[in-house]
Amino acid sequence: DVVMTQTPVSLSLAIGQPASISCKSSQSLLGTSGKTFLNWILQRPGQSPKRLIYQVSKLYSEVPDRFSGSGSETEFTLKISRVEAEDLGVYYCWQGTHFPLTFGSGTKLEIK
Amino acid sequence: QVQLQQSGAELAKPGSSVKISCKASGYTFTSYDISWIKQTTGQGLEYIGYINTGSGGTYYNEKFKGKATLTVDKSSSTAFMQLSSLTPEDTAVYYCARSVYWGQGTLVTVSS
Numbered sequence: 681d682v683v684m685t686q687t688p689v690s691l692s693l694a695i696g697q698p699a700s701i702s703c704k705s706s707q708s709l710l711g712t713s714g715k716t717f718l719n720w721i722l723q724r725p726g727q728s729p730k731r732l733i734y735q736v737s738k739l740y741s742e743v744p745d746r747f748s749g750s751g752s753e754t755e756f757t758l759k760i761s762r763v764e765a766e767d768l769g770v771y772y773c774w775q776g777t778h779f780p781l782t783f784g785s786g787t788k789l790e791i792k
Numbered sequence: 793q794v795q796l797q798q799s800g801a802e803l804a805k806p807g808s809s810v811k812i813s814c815k816a817s818g819y820t821f822t823s824y825d826i827s828w829i830k831q832t833t834g835q836g837l838e839y840i841g842y843i844n845t846g847s848g849g850t851y852y853n854e855k856f857k858g859k860a861t862l863t864v865d866k867s868s869s870t871a872f873m874q875l876s877s878l879t880p881e882d883t884a885v886y887y888c889a890r891s892v893y894w895g896q897g898t899l900v901t902v903s904s
Binding site: 728 | 836854855894
């Protein structure tokens, strides 16, 4: 199975500060279709996960543009340009290129 | 809008089985696969498998073969997951998901 390694484990940031989360995979996530199925989701406290980014850098329509994703092959990054209070929760990367789908262990974002 | 409504929490004894439901609405049920994901504090998010809601075909993560059985009832737009031979290690929140939409989760507690 593809191992997804996320760092850091946690972040404590003040509102307005930038955030950066790293996600590394044990195998290339570039699929035979030429697409890279690396995605990000956010799980707020007491809620189920919600979609954020798909195929490395594509934001879902409801996601604010302060979020961005980048990377290729085995190294990926989620960035928040300016953290807001509603951004607290646990961020997970997950890959859909290889079965079984696998998830990172999560990065907990706390607001100072 | 897409909604996945899961059944309520379950308390089960070791060795028994439980069957969780996931009722879909807001889209054509048979047009999308339904996946199931396990979430625990220790192991994080684990992909169990998916069912093709049109054909009933299934894919299971090797780790969950023999543990989980996925079925659907097209007439009620409902997917089911049965967990058998329960042990305390099966205690978790289980989510159904349609691509990027997640149900609210079902807590299964296995305890004597």
